[in-house]
Amino acid sequence: MSNRVVNILVPVISVILGLLVGAIVMLVSGYDPILGYTALWNGIFGDAYAIGETIRQITPYLLAGLSVAFAFRTGLFNIGVEGQLLVGWFAASYVGIAFDLPMYIHLPFAIIAAALAGAAWAFIPGLLKAKLQVHEVIVTIMMNYIALHTTNALIKVVSDGGDNTGTINASASLKSAFFESITDYSRLHYGIFIALAMVLLMWFILEKTTTGYELKSVGFNKHASEYAGMNVNKNIILSMVIAGAFAGLAGAMEALGTFQYANVKGGFTGIGFDGIAVALLGANTPLGVIFGAVLFGSLKYGALNMPNEAGIPVEIVSIVIAIIIFFVACGYVIRYFLEKANKKKEAK
Amino acid sequence: MDYVIEMLGIRKEFGSFVANDNITLQLKKGEIHALLGENGAGKSTLMNVLFGLYQPEAGEIKVKGKTVKVTDPNVANDLGIGMVHQHFMLVENFTVTENIILGNELTKAGMVNIKDAAKKIQKLSEMYGLDVDPNAKIEDISVGMQQRVEILKTLYRGADILIFDEPTASLTPQEINELIQIMKRLIQEGKSIILITHKLKEIMDVSDRVTVIRKGEGIGTVITAETNPNELASLMVGRQVEFKTVKSEANPTDDTLVVKDLVVADYRGIDKVKGLNLTVRKGEILGIAGIDGNGQSELIEAITGLRKAKAGSVSINGKDITNKKPRKITEAGVGHIPQDRHKHGLVLDFSIGHNIALQTYYQKPISKSGIMNYKKVSELAQKVINDFDVRTQGEHTPARALSGGNQQKAIIGREVLRDPDLLIAALPTRGLDVGAIEFIHQRLIEQRDNGKAVLLLSFELDEVMNVSDRIAVIYDGQIVDTLLPKETSEQELGLLMAGQKKNSNIAKQGDTTHVE
Numbered sequence: 023m024s025n026r027v028v029n030i031l032v033p034v035i036s037v038i039l040g041l042l043v044g045a046i047v048m049l050v051s052g053y054d055p056i057l058g059y060t061a062l063w064n065g066i067f068g069d070a071y072a073i074g075e076t077i078r079q080i081t082p083y084l085l086a087g088l089s090v091a092f093a094f095r096t097g098l099f100n101i102g103v104e105g106q107l108l109v110g111w112f113a114a115s116y117v118g119i120a121f122d123l124p125m126y127i128h129l130p131f132a133i134i135a136a137a138l139a140g141a142a143w144a145f146i147p148g149l150l151k152a153k154l155q156v157h158e159v160i161v162t163i164m165m166n167y168i169a170l171h172t173t174n175a176l177i178k179v180v181s182d183g184g185d186n187t188g189t190i191n192a193s194a195s196l197k198s199a200f201f202e203s204i205t206d207y208s209r210l211h212y213g214i215f216i217a218l219a220m221v222l223l224m225w226f227i228l229e230k231t232t233t234g235y236e237l238k239s240v241g242f243n244k245h246a247s248e249y250a251g252m253n254v255n256k257n258i259i260l261s262m263v264i265a266g267a268f269a270g271l272a273g274a275m276e277a278l279g280t281f282q283y284a285n286v287k288g289g290f291t292g293i294g295f296d297g298i299a300v301a302l303l304g305a306n307t308p309l310g311v312i313f314g315a316v317l318f319g320s321l322k323y324g325a326l327n328m329p330n331e332a333g334i335p336v337e338i339v340s341i342v343i344a345i346i347i348f349f350v351a352c353g354y355v356i357r358y359f360l361e362k363a364n365k366k367k368e369a370k
Numbered sequence: 371m372d373y374v375i376e377m378l379g380i381r382k383e384f385g386s387f388v389a390n391d392n393i394t395l396q397l398k399k400g401e402i403h404a405l406l407g408e409n410g411a412g413k414s415t416l417m418n419v420l421f422g423l424y425q426p427e428a429g430e431i432k433v434k435g436k437t438v439k440v441t442d443p444n445v446a447n448d449l450g451i452g453m454v455h456q457h458f459m460l461v462e463n464f465t466v467t468e469n470i471i472l473g474n475e476l477t478k479a480g481m482v483n484i485k486d487a488a489k490k491i492q493k494l495s496e497m498y499g500l501d502v503d504p505n506a507k508i509e510d511i512s513v514g515m516q517q518r519v520e521i522l523k524t525l526y527r528g529a530d531i532l533i534f535d536e537p538t539a540s541l542t543p544q545e546i547n548e549l550i551q552i553m554k555r556l557i558q559e560g561k562s563i564i565l566i567t568h569k570l571k572e573i574m575d576v577s578d579r580v581t582v583i584r585k586g587e588g589i590g591t592v593i594t595a596e597t598n599p600n601e602l603a604s605l606m607v608g609r610q611v612e613f614k615t616v617k618s619e620a621n622p623t624d625d626t627l628v629v630k631d632l633v634v635a636d637y638r639g640i641d642k643v644k645g646l647n648l649t650v651r652k653g654e655i656l657g658i659a660g661i662d663g664n665g666q667s668e669l670i671e672a673i674t675g676l677r678k679a680k681a682g683s684v685s686i687n688g689k690d691i692t693n694k695k696p697r698k699i700t701e702a703g704v705g706h707i708p709q710d711r712h713k714h715g716l717v718l719d720f721s722i723g724h725n726i727a728l729q730t731y732y733q734k735p736i737s738k739s740g741i742m743n744y745k746k747v748s749e750l751a752q753k754v755i756n757d758f759d760v761r762t763q764g765e766h767t768p769a770r771a772l773s774g775g776n777q778q779k780a781i782i783g784r785e786v787l788r789d790p791d792l793l794i795a796a797l798p799t800r801g802l803d804v805g806a807i808e809f810i811h812q813r814l815i816e817q818r819d820n821g822k823a824v825l826l827l828s829f830e831l832d833e834v835m836n837v838s839d840r841i842a843v844i845y846d847g848q849i850v851d852t853l854l855p856k857e858t859s860e861q862e863l864g865l866l867m868a869g870q871k872k873n874s875n876i877a878k879q880g881d882t883t884h885v886e
Contacts, residue, residue: 035769232731233729235724235742236731239717239720242719245713249674249698249714
């Protein structure tokens with residue numbers, strides 16, 4: 023078996039194993055797995071509307087995954103995607119409502135505002151890490167709570183005590199009449215192009231620029247980087263800021279695309295935390311993040327159809343989805359067995 | 371014949387690569403048997419076969435005359451084989467006793483019986499003259515002491531055949547002497563030892579017989595008393611090796627590096643360099659001789675900008691570089707082969723190519739307006755790999771996968787190709803085999819012959835005597851004397867390094883009077 027075959031086989035076998043164990047869970051709980059998986063399939067690919075919504079769901083996962091992956095490449099653990107996303111969400115909504123500008127200014131303005139808000143939010147843990155060696159995990163977790171409650175308060179201010187900012191002006195919207203027409207009025211919006219462009223941007227920064235070279239070098243070995251004359255602190259802050267900008271953009275997707283407003287939230291969206299899994303599933307590479315985001319987005323959205331169509335309770339659905347993802351994350355175990363089988367064959 | 375271990379015709383393959391081919395090693399009871407070979411010759415592979423970590427493709431292992439199959443390290447333990455690893459396997463914040471009994475705990479009614487274990491360890495320690503405190507924490511004891519804990523660990527588990535893997539690599543000369551005494555004591559008590567090393571001096575000092583392997587092949591076994599370092603070296607490398615580095619007279623000209631009244635504190639804020647003066651001229655190699663811990667590291671860190679100087683000045687070609695940023699200093703014409711190549715010299719997870727660009731990635735032609743030109747990186751990497759004989763599968767191989775010697779050659783290649791006016795080489799040959807050492811020495815001399823200044827820091831007197839044109843002896847943060855290699859001896863240097871003041875020649879170093 024060549025390396026390439028193994029690389030393709032591993033995710034395939036992982037997904038199949040995950041589906042099998044998920045089926046057992048459904049069987050044991052007294053539900054029909056075939057019915058369940060048919061519902062999942064239909065939820066993801068069933069019709070044009072489902073496909074549109076699945077892609078819409080993938081969009082913020084892409085950006086959240088990029089955010090975690092980017093920081094990771096510099097040796098930083100960005101748990102703060104959730105908070106950065108929330109401030110981005112609010113910033114984009116605010117700009118979308120407060121200004122009345124031509125679209126070619128307004129839309130980029132709203133998007134950039136979201137990126138800047140996320141970047142600013144991530145700048146604080148970056149600065150604390152670089153200057154005072156405060157661990158970024160602690161700071162970003164706390165910043166998540168601050169973001170949640172600050173944005174909730176700000177939404178109330180903006181909406182005069184309400185819990186919704188109201189719909190953004192059309193000139194700041196990512197809504198796509200064309201996508202609506204081909205996907206049976208799903209909420210699919212142009213944001214997917216922004217997300218894919220950012221995947222390309224991350225690849226470009228890491229693989230083509232001196233900045234990327236420095237970031238990776240600092241991530242691998244701070245001491246050697248310092249000795250080579252790199253500014254380690256600057257790179258730590260920069261890495262967090264770029265990661266925060268990606269997360270802020272994920273917020274913009276929700277603000278300008280999916281929802282067209284920002285509302286008071288009782289808790290976290292979960293996208294930021296799922297972003298950690300997306301990045302890790304994708305081994306922190308740009309291409310891998312696409313894979314992770316597609317898997318996460320599809321399963322999350324498709325699963326919504328399982329209670330409706332197959333009557334499986336939400337709790338069981340969550341377990342099944344978690345099992346599938348669990349098996350994909352355990353890909354290296356499968357790789358291990360494949361390689362062992364390989365060796366045996368060679369030995370003979 | 372009374373052999374405790376016989377490895378006969380061992381062959382081990384990794385894919386298409388043959389790591390061991392037809393190697394025979396026979397260990398007599400009560401002998402110290404050295405296993406000699408260059409880095410990457412297959413010594414560790416062979417020992418891992420014996421220790422059960424690898425299964426051989428061909429060959430036979432006999433322990434005390436009986437053919438055995440060592441399927442895993444537990445089997446090796448049961449056969450009385452113990453390994454003292456080069457990189458210690460100790461839990462830093464456990465005590466000596468806790469480390470030794472780990473995985474083999476003495477229990478009393480289900481509770482770990484530390485007290486009895488500590489007593490047993492104390493007894494073993496006394497029996498072999500190891501002088502280890504069973505209750506000390508690992509993080510509080512010296513490297514040499516930690517190694518003794520490793521030795522005790524094997525003895526505690528009842529080993530009577532001990533494998534030492536490069537045991538002297540991280541020890542000071544004093545500790546090496548003590549280790550040699552310990553090994554002799556072990557033999558007296560009836561143990562047998564296999565000593566893996568590429569240091570000829572140690573082999574001559576302690577071993578009874580030597581088995582040489584070269585590029586995975588068994589070359590043969592010789593009796594130490596009937597051979598000499600020259601013969602061993604040529605057996606190991608496969609050609610004649612020059613120990614005395616051949617070089618012409620130096621023609622030093624202008625001053626390149628001038629260090630004046632430099633004061634540097636270490637990380638605890640204690641002064642380690644205390645008003646040091648030093649000059650290196652174009653076209654000469656200045657060797658710094660001294661015992662570790664007399665301010666050498668701090669001196670080099672201050673020159674290269676990794677540590678701030680408290681007072682004094684450093685200049686290159688008349689340009690002041692005191693407390694400048696590392697990059698400014700590099701650009702002023704300083705090349706640096708760092709003491710710790712894994713920490714400062716290389717980004718181990720980067721490819722060789724990426725590592726070659728580490729000092730120049732931000733400059734043309736390696737990059738332009740912030741965009742890397744990886745084609746140029748490739749070209750540069752190829753040049754380093756070819757010119758400096760870096761043995762690797764290619765520039766895309768991670769630096770981590772290279773042997774120490776090849777990593778060092780890559781660093782030297784990177785630094786030398788930048789053509790610095792001053793090349794600082796800190797312990798450039800530490801842990802390397804004879805072939806690589808010879809290569810690196812030649813490169814340093816080549817730099818000198820091209821009219822560059824070279825500052826060599828070494829703890830090995832041989833190296834300092836051999837390569838330097840002038841020798842500066844450092845003691846307690848000061849240069850106590852500067853000598854010419856042909857006008858001094860190892861004895862004299864040794865005394866100076868130990869702080870014995872010489873009465874002549876150092877009048878101008880007047881501020882050394884506090885030296886006892």
